[in-house]
Amino acid sequence: MTRKILPKFVYLDRGYLRFIRRARGQSIMMKEEYGSPEFWEHYNMLLRGREPVPAKRNFEALIWSYYDSEAFKKLKPRTKSDYRKYIEHIRLIWGQKDPAKVEPHHVYELHRANSERWRQANYLVQVMIVLMNHARLIGFLRKEHGNPAKGIPLFKQQSEGWEPWPDDIRAEFEEVATSRARLVYELCIGTGQRIGDVLSIRWSHLQNGAYDCTQGKTDKELWIPLTDRLKAYLATVEKKGLTVVTDASGRPVRYRTVAEEMRKVKGKMQHPEASKYVTHGPRKNATIELYRAGCDDEMVKAVTGAQVSRCWKKYGGKVRQRELATRAQEARNKMEQNRAGT
Structure with a gap:
C-alpha cells in the first residue's frame, strides 16, 4: 500500500493506518482493514469531526x-x-x-x-x-x-545561550545575504526583537520614526524609536505588501522559511564558523550594543522587552559588568587625580 492510494489525511504509521488532521488536532489510529465498510464508516466520521473521547x-x-x-x-x-x-x-x-x-x-x-x-x-x-x-x-x-x-531536575543549559554574531561574520553576511535575509537581519539588529515579531511588522506599525508593536510571545506593548541605520535601510526597501518582510508576491512569510533562507546564506559564506551562529543571534547583538552605549537594565528592557533578570544573565551580563567596572575605575582615577592636584 502506498501513500498515493490512501485517502486524504490517512497515513501509514509503522504498519498501521493513522488519521492525522493537524488543523483540528486529530491523530487517531484506524484499526479497521483498509477499504472495508468499517474503515470507510470510521473515516467519514473523522472527516465530519473529532472522534468521541473514550x-x-x-x-x-x-x-x-x-x-x-x-x-x-x-x-x-x-x-x-x-x-x-x-x-x-x-x-x-x-x-x-x-x-x-x-x-x-x-x-x-x-x-x-x-x-x-x-x-x-x-x-x-x-x-x-x-x-x-x-x-x-x-x-x-x-x-x-x-x-x-x-x-524533576532539568538539564542545565549547555552554553551561555545564543551567541552574538562577531564583526567578521556580520560583515560577510551583509555582503552576501539575499535581500530578504538582509532585511530580516537589519530589522532584528535595529529593533532588538525576536524574528517571529520581526516577520509580523507591518508598514503601518512604522510611524513617525518608531515601531509600535505588541510582542507575540509576551503580549507586551512596546514603542521603539528606529535607529538611524534602520531608517536608512528601510528607505531602500520596496513596499510589496502589508508586512515589511514578504515573499515575491507580497504575502507574509513563515518563520521556518526565513530561518532556512538565512541558514543557506550562512552555509555559503567563506567564514568556517558562520553556520554555528543562529538567527536569534542579532537580537543579542542589539542587546549588547545597548549596554555598550551605556544603557542601564531598564533602558535595555524598554527596547527589547526582555525581563531585566533574564537580560542580565543571558544577554548582557558580561558586557554590562565590564562597562560598570570601567566606569567605576575611571571614577577612581578621576578621584585620585583630584586628590593629587590639591
Whole structure:
C-alpha cells in the first residue's frame, strides 16, 4: 500500500493506518482493514469531526480533554504547535496508560531518555507538568497524588545561550545575504526583537520614526524609536505588501522559511564558523550594543522587552559588568587625580 492510494489525511504509521488532521488536532489510529465498510464508516466520521473521547482514563482521553480546554485554546499559535509536537510524543509512548499510575521516576526516565537533546528533554517535562495539572482538574488525579512531573531536575543549559554574531561574520553576511535575509537581519539588529515579531511588522506599525508593536510571545506593548541605520535601510526597501518582510508576491512569510533562507546564506559564506551562529543571534547583538552605549537594565528592557533578570544573565551580563567596572575605575582615577592636584 502506498501513500498515493490512501485517502486524504490517512497515513501509514509503522504498519498501521493513522488519521492525522493537524488543523483540528486529530491523530487517531484506524484499526479497521483498509477499504472495508468499517474503515470507510470510521473515516467519514473523522472527516465530519473529532472522534468521541473514550471514557477510559488514559493519556489519550487526557490529551483530547486538554486540547478542548480554554487553557490550550488561549495559547499562541506557535506555542500550540510546540505543545502538540511534545504531546504527540507522550501520546505515542503512554497513550493507553492511566495518568494516575505515572510516578516521578517514570517522568525522570522519560527525561533522561532524551538527554542527547537537552532542550527538547526539558520541554517534555514542562509539557508533562501542564498535562498532569489538567489531569487533576478533570479528576484523573487526586489531590494527594500531586503532580509527578514537578520537581524533576532539568538539564542545565549547555552554553551561555545564543551567541552574538562577531564583526567578521556580520560583515560577510551583509555582503552576501539575499535581500530578504538582509532585511530580516537589519530589522532584528535595529529593533532588538525576536524574528517571529520581526516577520509580523507591518508598514503601518512604522510611524513617525518608531515601531509600535505588541510582542507575540509576551503580549507586551512596546514603542521603539528606529535607529538611524534602520531608517536608512528601510528607505531602500520596496513596499510589496502589508508586512515589511514578504515573499515575491507580497504575502507574509513563515518563520521556518526565513530561518532556512538565512541558514543557506550562512552555509555559503567563506567564514568556517558562520553556520554555528543562529538567527536569534542579532537580537543579542542589539542587546549588547545597548549596554555598550551605556544603557542601564531598564533602558535595555524598554527596547527589547526582555525581563531585566533574564537580560542580565543571558544577554548582557558580561558586557554590562565590564562597562560598570570601567566606569567605576575611571571614577577612581578621576578621584585620585583630584586628590593629587590639591
